[in-house]
Amino acid sequence: MERENPATAESLDPIEGDTEADVEDALALADEVYPAWSERRLEERRQLLNDAAEVLRENAEEYAELMAREMGKPIAGGRSEVEKCAWVCEHYAEYAETYLADEVLQSAPEAKAFVSSEPLGPVLAVMPWNYPFWQVFRFAAPNLVAGNVGLLKHASNVPGCAQAIEEVFLEAGLPEGAFQSLLVGSDAIEDVVTDKRIRGVTLTGSESAGRAVAETAGKELKPSVLELGGSDPFVVLDDADVETAAEVGMQARTLNSGQSCIAAKRFIVHDAVYDEFVSAFVDEMAAQDIGDPTDDDTDIGPQAREDLMEDLHEQVTETLDAGATLETGGEPLDREGYFYPPTVVTDVPRDSTMATDEVFGPAAAVFRVESEDEAVELANDSTYGLGGSVWTEDLERGERVARRVESGCVFVNELTKSDPRIPFGGVKNSGYGRELSEHGMKEFLNEKTVWVQSAADQ
Missing domain, CATH: 3.40.605.10 (Aldehyde Dehydrogenase; Chain A, domain 1)
Incomplete structure (x- = not known):
């Protein structure tokens, strides 16, 4: 082999x-x-x-x-x-x-x-x-x-x-x-x-x-x-701790160099905190160290294969061509190996590639919504239903929204993860x-x- x-x-x-x-x-x-x-x-x-x-x-x-x-x-x-x-x-x-x-x-x-x-x-x-x-x-x-x-x-x-x-x-x-x-x-x-x-x-x-x-x-x-696969929603409501949500959101998108079925992929952010979140999130993503995976200081390693890196770049390019805005990243790095930088795309059309397909790499699609109901509707507007994350200071509200998200698991004020103590799996595709x-x-x-x-x- x-x-x-x-x-x-x-x-x-x-x-x-x-x-x-x-x-x-x-x-x-x-x-x-x-x-x-x-x-x-x-x-x-x-x-x-x-x-x-x-x-x-x-x-x-x-x-x-x-x-x-x-x-x-x-x-x-x-x-x-x-x-x-x-x-x-x-x-x-x-x-x-x-x-x-x-x-x-x-x-x-x-x-x-x-x-x-x-x-x-x-x-x-x-x-x-x-x-x-x-x-x-x-x-x-x-x-x-x-x-x-x-x-x-x-x-x-x-x-x-x-x-x-x-x-x-x-x-x-x-x-x-x-x-x-x-x-x-x-x-x-x-x-x-x-x-x-x-x-x-x-x-x-x-x-x-x-x-x-x-x-x-x-x-x-x-x-x-x-x-x-999964295209997990990361929902940031208007009463969320934005700084923490941005920091954990970066981790949720870039764990394993972004190559995770339960990575946060669609960031659904309430209009009241949208600008603040995007600014903090882009800073967090851009600050990650990309390099040799055997180096202890490396945050982001290579994509596992050249074809996977090429597929990821094609998804980002198609989404930008559909009218989205590039905030950071967006191009394979010019070096040996298959390195793709943390990438953030905003103004994402809801029928574009990064909105509908699973993105298996460190590229995040950010969406602006006007209400909790719109956030839930967009979270559920996917053929996938693996995991999800909801961010709010009101824990009762978080539990209520979590129950409405169509997925196998939802975490409130935490990134989606698999844990021996709790069941893990998905619904839909x-x-x-x-x-x-x-x-x-x-x-x-x-x-x-x-x-x-x-x-x-x-």
């Missing part, structure tokens, strides 16, 4: 991909290992997750450097990502017993009824490059501790990350086959999804990839979870199903109803 350092445009050593025979061997091993793994004491699986957290922390610098080389993540962000992966392992190690406990139901007086949460078997995860460790661990931790086994088809530009993740679990002491990486292209996935040994599939990625996987899984009557917390853990479990009654009571 060919690799390229997006900060230098230099080729990295290729990594040998898996053959059809390798994939068959992996499926056979997963099927073989699953019964014994699912029957191991929960306490043992919990301890192994804690051990995986230790492995992650011990090798955090190595993994952060690997992410920087393969997809350009700034080194500080890579370290934070590894720590978050350790956290999700520890979270499920701590709470698995509670999440998996039988749920007692109402029943006849002479009987008892409960729901037992039981694993399904091997589950396939199709994961993206932008958070190459976190996206995988938020799938792996709950599924492994629940007794499922995992197979990972990672993005083709981060095969080193895929190998490293498999090694984390092996070094932690999980049996060979409990978690495996399949180093294959996207063209091999349909056959894996349809294989009878695969019991479910989860995908984080593009809308087109999600539709293809969902169609295949649906034909096979297999459960699926899709976390797809952003997908379906949930990850994380108890809700996400149970997507690939059999919620079995058990009714127990003495024959004498018949």
